[in-house]
Amino acid sequence: MAIDKYMRERFFPHIWCPGCGHGTILNNMLRAVDELQLNQNEMVMVSGIGCSSRISGYVDFHSLHTLHGRALAFATGIKMSQPNLSVICPMGDGDALAIGGNHFIHACRRNMDITAIVMNNRIYGMTGGQYSPLSGSGITATTAPQKTIDREFDITSLSLASGATFVARTTAYHYREITKYIKEALQHPGFSVVEILSQCPTHFGRRNKLGDAPEMLKLYKQNTTRIGSEAKQNNPELIERGIFRQEIAPEYCAEYAELINRVQQG
């Protein structure tokens, strides 16, 4: 495969459960990197803690496996200190939006050229299936044996409100879109958020009687639609996929370089 060279093959088979969507995300993210012919020595992958975070160990980039929720904070230091590097932050939903929520919104606001990928499986998988801020209400989890009463975040709305300049969403079923949106995000000169709905058959699917991995993927096909589609107008419950925002705004590192210029000339 063309993506072999980006993988640390000695660590495969990977740690993820059978049918975990995270593997499909890794698969198609590497295709985006390959299509852009990015230089591995200039790629940094920064992850937090959880199932999602193990992705950084499998890619042959500079890889930093940090603390729960803190991936973007570490990434900010890397990018700010060495703006020529391409920085990708894959995160889980609890990682990015519960413990890491504050870093997430501030990274969106700052608009530093970092690509955040939220692998949203609506559950804490690594710790055994506790509900997350993305689970939403009516979900069975190990910490919600009588079903959740919590409302969920909408990651794309949150990202848009916080000022991210590229925001997209797709699912592990729509693999072509994974590659396409990550490719767009990597090329976008600003903070990018790509939310990818990712199935967790082990903890989310099993407890909520959604079937096995193929069944869960079929639900992504049924329950989602392109942004602004007719289907959405007929059925507001459908989750929209696509690019929600793609606009150019002052990028933080470029602005700081300007500031240095100003100070040194002034």
Next chain:
Amino acid sequence: MAKPKVQGHQIKRSWCKGCGICVAFCPKEVLELDQEQKATPERASQCVGCRTCERMCPDLAIAIELEQDDDATN
């Protein structure tokens, strides 16, 4: 565009965890899980080289080899 000639399915058996995604989504029903729950191209001749299995495989265990393969599909 002419149908690409498929040379074969390269399946890393030790990576495959038998989730069945490739089996479920192959449009030509090429793949099956064998007795060891590993993906196998049971009806390889029906393969049209769409690479759905390769791209959806969460174990990164499948590669489709096409003739004059330049891997330039998206």
Next chain:
Amino acid sequence: MTQRTEFIQGNEVCVNAALYAGLDFFAGYPITPSSEIAETMAKQLPRIGGKFLQMEDEISSICSIIGASLTGHKVMTATSGPGFSLMQETLGFAVMAEIPCVIVDVQRGGPSTGLPTHGSQGDVYQARWGTHGDHAIIALTASNHQDLFSMTVEAFNMAETYRTPVILLMDEITGHTREPVNLPEQGEIPIIGRLRTSVPEGVDYHPYLPREDGRLPMSDFGGKHRYNVTGLYHDMWGFPTTDPNVIHGLIHHLMDKIENHAHEITRYREYYLDDAHTVLISYGCSARTALHVVNSRRRRGEKLGLLELQSLWPFPAELVRAKCAHAHYILVVEMNMGQVVHEVKKAVHEPERVYLANRVDGEFITPTDVRGIMRLIHGRGV
């Protein structure tokens, strides 16, 4: 010597010294009484092409400096007690992943919000044991601006030498006091730079394999060697492992690289210890008071001496034991409920001769406070 003398705050001295040591990346979050460090960095760093980041909290501040250290920069953050508490998890990451960085804690009264604008030395044990799990740590301190300059530079040097986070324990009093300081010329104080690997591209590089001298050459993120950095127990390439032999080796390495070099790390000043019957032990702002007491009593012919500690962790137990060997009694002067005093008791042969002179009401400990305790020890009442 063409030294430049300035009349500035301790917090500004810290910035000057950090820049002298080669710092070019700082991230922080506003907190009293350390904010002047961030403010001065924000002003100074762009002038030299360095980077200043105001982050969303202290957690992200320490995370981002670790990221910048990995790309090859000399980095620092500065905070006070509450922010230092928030940093503890990431401090442990820097210990585990062996990332050089300097963390300044300008101590204020605690616990909790405590006394934001008043001095304290209550974070000595937090510096040692604030992060979870077994680990070794280096913590330096200083009582006056000239020493603060040196100790700040030393903090950067030790961070690079031992590939570890170094804590600089300042306090509100040192941070906000203005006094003259001689700013040394470049070259006067040796600077230790990043030790980078000479392993060429394409050849297996081991980021976590110590050389014979114990040092671990680094490779910048963005450079020719792609490796992994994690807070998990890891092998010599930086990849997670649960191999008992590797785990055993790593925790011992992390402890030994500091504890076995305690004699190289130890920094102190001594005053009149040769014939002292009474040995005062102090550090940071309290050492100013202790020195005043010793000087004034010496003028009256009393045999008092002072051991001023400038490195608190690893605790210089051997030094303390040796310097106190002939003391009739030992008085630890510090602004907390007793922290270093416990270490001194553990270090000396006769712990029952160790006393504490402290003050914890937010006011700077005075010579009168110390003399009062001495009168009590001598059974003369207050």
